[in-house]
Amino acid sequence: MSFISLVNVSRIFGNNENRTVALSGVSFSAEKGEFVVILGASGAGKTTLLNIIGGMDVASEGKYTVNGEDITALDSAGLTTFRRDKVGFVFQFYNLMPNLTAIENVELACAHAKERIPAREALSAVGLAHRFNHFPSTLSGGEQQRVSIARAIAKKPEILLCDEPTGALDSMTGKNILSVLKNLSREGERCVLIVTHNANIAQMADRVIRLSDGKIISDEVNPSPKDVEEIEW
């Protein structure tokens, strides 16, 4: 049994002339310890897929399971618990609270979590031990993204979902963030999925899934993922 499994997942928005098929018959699986990159152009269905995996949206058809649990069968309270306990999110624009310090941002996010690691430990894990008491406006873009990663991992999620996590960063800072994310997948306790339109990032993935018009057009295991330093940007 795979950790994450999607079988024939479709997502259809609207009716009649407003009907949009955002995802159609999507099937794939992923394991803990895997670093998965989902590639696709704008409109390919990447965000829709991430939202379904993260329990923010529900498939119109098909089945999605995590560790054997049928997420498609959960009601809204069940989805809330799933998101709270199992899923961490990292977004392109960090979404930090500007009036809270780095440590307070992390603490706030896991206030209701079932399990958690201390905020200081999470920030230290992403190389921010020297920035605990800084407000977001006094941090660089890369440092803010590290705070958002610390915030996501502090509640010990088994699934870490990243939507264009390097989209707002220069290449050196972006590589730095990717290396943090890859190390987090290597600890083996979680599956890290990144959606991006930047095909270069695929070179360092364990698995690369390509989406086009809501369909998977390829799903490949990368036999020799590159180190982040080696990839072209």
Ligand code: ADP
């Ligand atoms: P990507 O993230 O790859 O840019 P999206 O998942 O955002 O793609 O969108 C895929 C398709 O689904 C697009 O055609 C988009 O317009 C449509 N779509 C996404 N969300 C909605 C929604 N809530 N209502 C209607 N259409 C949507």
